Amino acid sequence: MTDDATSTHREVVHATGHEHVTAEHASTFEVTTDDWLTPAGDCILAVDADRSPADFSDSFRDAVQDAAATVTMTLEVADLTATFEGRGHPDLALTDDRSMVGRTSTHVDDRTIMLDADGAAESVDREVVDALADGADVRVVLEVTQ
Known part of the structure; x- marks a missing residue:
């Protein structure tokens, strides 16, 4: 999604909760x-993710390497959400598999x-x-806004 002022890059990951999640x-x-x-x-919120940072697109990786970028991660669990917001950085390689x-x-x-x-x-x-x-399904939505 792009408009005149900003661009947003998105990655979606599917995972599940686990009985040992304590957060x-x-x-x-x-x-x-x-x-x-x-x-x-x-610190682990979900397991069995179907993708890792190494799977993310080059455009997402480039966007997260912008120090001025805002990085948002939203966990969607049934009708509940948890959202974190941070920033990008030129050293974020996103290569872990x-x-x-x-x-x-x-x-x-x-x-x-995100930092x-x-x-x-x-x-x-x-x-x-x-x-x-309780092992709920999780949809993890990562967005980088520049």
Whole structure:
């Protein structure tokens, strides 16, 4: 979708919740292609994702590498949503073939999809967390607005 002032790039990932989702991490949130989760994975919100950052389009990757870009991730779980907003950065490679991580910090690695996020796993509404812990289907919508 494009208009005169901004352009938006979008990726959609399908995943599921897991009984070990606790969403207690204070500085990150994660969605993984792994189909398992241990109780120690307190930042992981969904598993068994059908895509990873390595699968994203070149245009999405280019957009997220704009330091002025706004990156939004929305988890759609039944009729509930959880949304995080952060920013892009030139060092975001989006090459990991296993997981995507949003960070409240400025740390960058090949899993990082946004920096300076306005929340982490612990900020997700507990109703959403309960649905995830019950194994609900999740639609993850990533948008980059430039």
